Amino acid sequence: MLALIPARGGSKGLPGKNIKLLNGKPLIAYTIEAALNSPYISKVVVSTDDIDIYEIGLKYGAESTFLRPKKLAEDNSMAIDNYKYTLTRLKTEFGYDIEKFIVLQPTSPLRTVRDIDGAISLFNEKNADSVVSYCEEHHPISWHKYMKSNGGIEDIFDDGLKNRQEYKPSIFPNGAIYVFKYSLINSGRYYSDNSYAYIMSRKTSVDIDTIDDFEYAEFLMEKAR
Incomplete structure (x- = not known):
């Protein structure tokens, strides 16, 4: 299976985060190494518009391919x-046979090989169209509110107050793992009636977007040592 690691150069929350050193190693390296250690994954491709990210990807074992256009690496x-762009070029220009693939965000450095293998195993077992990693939400989603421009509170959900134990548990996507059939992505969708959730722990679900996230991931890594 192909592992695709999307890593654009621009980052507003934490500039240069994808190659920022985390415990002495570029952030993206953790995802590349985890992918290469999975028996299900045969090739790792870093999809980036940034030459520095691309070259670091090659250093840690990613395939030599191409840079994506800047228009596919903007905030919007x-x-x-x-x-779709990357897979089309890999198929037509590099001869990749892609019926299914996995997307691994580089901002999830605590995601383990066991998580990767578990998600792919679930995908294969269910003959799924997609499997997406999730984390259990500890608070009912109906507790969430909008904040008005004047600082007031506005309801999102029409729901009366209950004890937390009375609410049905919910999950949220943690951004760490996406396993897809190529045909699903080519149709412009992430989900179908044949999509499934792979549940990860809160610690392995850390998603780095800000310096606080980065420092928390660093703390957890140091503690694990």
Whole structure:
């Protein structure tokens, strides 16, 4: 299976985060190494517009391919458009046979090989169209509110107050793992009636977007040592 690691150069929350050193190693390296250690994955491709990210990807074992256009690496660019572009070029120019693939975000450095293998195993077992990693939400989603411009509170859900134990548990996507059939992505969708959730722990679900996230991931890694 092909592993696709999308890593654009621009980042507003934490500039240069994809190659920022985390415990002495570029952030993206953790995802590349985890992918290469999975028996299900045969090739790893870093999809980026940034030459520094690209070269670091090669250093840690990613395939030599191409840079994506800047228009597919902007704040308002759609990830699915990049997947379709990258997969099309890999199929037509590099001869890749892609019926299914996995997307691994580099901002999830605590995601384990066991998680990757578990998600792919679930995908194969169910003959799924997609499997997406999720984390259990500890608070009922109906507790969430909108904040008005004047600081007031506005309801999102029409729901009376209950004890937390009375609510049905919910999950949220953690951004770590996406396993897809190529045909699903080519149709412009992430989900179908044959999509499934792979549940990860809160610690392995850390998604780095800000310096606080980065420092928390660093703390957890150091503690694990």
